[in-house]
Amino acid sequence: MVDEVGQAYDDMAEPYIDLVRTTEVHARDLALIERHLTIRPGTVLDAGCGPGHLTAHLRSLEVDAIGLDVAPRLIDHARATHPVGRYELASIRQLPHPDRSVAAILAWYSLIHVPPDELDAVLVELRRVMNPGGTLVAGFFDGDAIAPFDHKVTTAYFWPVAEFSARLLRAGFTEIERDQRPLNSGTGNRRHAAIAARTTGRGAPGRPALEGPTRIGTGRSEPQSSNSDGTSVDVVVAARQTQPAPADVHRTQRGRCSGPRLVWG
Template sequence: MSEPSSYLTTTADAYDAVAVLYADLFRDSLAGLPLDRSMIAAFAELVRTTGSGRVADLGCGPGNVAASLRDLGLDVFGVDLSPVMIDLAREAYPDLRFDVGSMDALDLPDGELGGVLSWYSLIHIPPREVPSYLAEFRRVLAPGGHVLLAFFESEGGPVVPFDHKVTTAYRWPLDELAELAAKAGFSEVGRMLREPLEGERFRRGHLLMRAV
């Protein structure tokens, strides 16, 4: 089996196995995270301002962040590798659309979307594959559309794997991920780097970008 198929299968199986527990633990994952919520709110306002179409929550998990985007006035749908996660999202938020799929091969026309959210969903992608994901995000975004990436930051060092509780994940230097996004056709709007809170191990990086 090729590596891309292998890591996608591994990730889907790993999240299927913990989906119910994960959904319960992270149902209110944005509570107590005002800085994180501020980035999501800024993203939502920019998408609403451009009026350029639907928003995809890629790697949506059990759907709680997609529901937050809906509450911020966006026409949002979710995509995730894990069929069990998608079942849980559909059950919890029956008014929203959720589909099983991979972020690097979206069943969407070019320029279809006004926004893409990748909320800690690129973290499981092997680093050399990340440019192809960013290129897919750019393909499905209309010019002027926005993307928001959230990820674990590598303390200024190189990309480094770590022992994520579900399956292998990677921490990224903020500047390096921003450079890859620029090469994929995005211009940076803003960034946020916050220190870990109690119970968190790593700094959190956020990149808000516009499709050019």
């Protein structure tokens, strides 16, 4: 069922697709996405894929990527534009995937419209479908406080990165890398942030997966201990600032990729 946000994107489908066609994903963003989502076998779910450009980009890198979105016209467009890909019309609030069935999830600016008091439940749902040791990469708007703003499509929320990371931890994800781009980094008039996180514990449907002690780290990666099934129990937040990219933008193998920035961001 299409919810309010899906309807809002459906109503704006044409200009949104046009924006995606004419803007480019920041090189730092694309590098972070590739660094974390191309390294392991298994399905990568592009949750809130919009017109499907990042799904297609991951597929061009031999990743078994599936796109999923709640806006029917965006999914129709993705299917028509990338016929070899798989695109699903569904909501991140209720994923049509079994427990522990995907290796990784890309939530690229698709959590920005989730009201803060509903974010935990959505993150737990993402966690539910992920394999032990799976990776989540999320892009969102950085802010000094959790606060709504007038996004061009519908209300979105700024998130302080530390707060977003804490929400991830509560839902069973441990941050492994973060990137915060300053305002003058070339795209739009808002601050952009991204976090890569790894699942912790075994996870279980409908409840947070976190188990075992949690240590907040020092910015250095440290070894993790594991259960026999390979899941981490002793977790470390190892945030690191990515190096400045040599170029502002990056052109993908299949032409332009874009994120929701510039006018819309």
